[in-house]
Amino acid sequence: MGVLSPDAMAVDQLKNLNENELMHRLQLGDIQAFDHVFEKFYNALCFYATRLTSDRFAAEEIVQDIFYKLWNKHADFISLNSIKAFLYISTRNASINFLNKEQRKIKHDAEFGLLEHEFQEPVINEIIYTEVLREIAIEVDALPEQCAKIIKMIFEDGLQPKEVADKLNITTSTVYNQKMRGLSILKKRLSGRSFSILTSVMLSMYFK
Numbered sequence: 001m002g003v004l005s006p007d008a009m010a011v012d013q014l015k016n017l018n019e020n021e022l023m024h025r026l027q028l029g030d031i032q033a034f035d036h037v038f039e040k041f042y043n044a045l046c047f048y049a050t051r052l053t054s055d056r057f058a059a060e061e062i063v064q065d066i067f068y069k070l071w072n073k074h075a076d077f078i079s080l081n082s083i084k085a086f087l088y089i090s091t092r093n094a095s096i097n098f099l100n101k102e103q104r105k106i107k108h109d110a111e112f113g114l115l116e117h118e119f120q121e122p123v124i125n126e127i128i129y130t131e132v133l134r135e136i137a138i139e140v141d142a143l144p145e146q147c148a149k150i151i152k153m154i155f156e157d158g159l160q161p162k163e164v165a166d167k168l169n170i171t172t173s174t175v176y177n178q179k180m181r182g183l184s185i186l187k188k189r190l191s192g193r194s195f196s197i198l199t200s201v202m203l204s205m206y207f208k
Helices: 006-015 019-027 031-053 056-072 081-121 122-141 146-154 161-168 172-189 194-207
Strands: none
Touching: 019 031, 019 081, 019 172, 031 056, 031 081, 031 172, 056 081, 056 172, 081 194, 122 172, 146 161, 161 172
């Protein structure tokens, strides 16, 4: 019989807690209690958001953002039912907001495409793409250390969040939170074109 790691033992202990004990630990800011809630609802919420948005990548980003908000409000919840209601309502609202933004973006891109058509010469596009990748690399290097490391491991090395968590000896939810933090910073720092290319690279790495 193998010896359980401290993390595995903690997970086992959490499974044996009743709801009141779990909520008490979450209200105190216990990260393992938060991870337990994360694991309990994450996959179902991603499925729900994907059905609403028809975009798996966007769905994951939406759900990760909702869990970030949950962590910031962890002291406010008194039951798993109240957490479940918050998660599903927030996911639904965020998905609707995403769809509204996508509709505006499609209209904008259609108008911009008419102006950009004459500049589609392959050599020019290659130069632009190279410069954009250089801009992205510079901004990723400027992120906080752990945040930059996680972004690179996911999107340069092509590792899944669980693999990153195992390599860095941190929780999967920490990886998701750091990835979301990094993308939030990059979205503010990068030009619209650069961030669009970054998300395209992310998708190609995720679905390879």
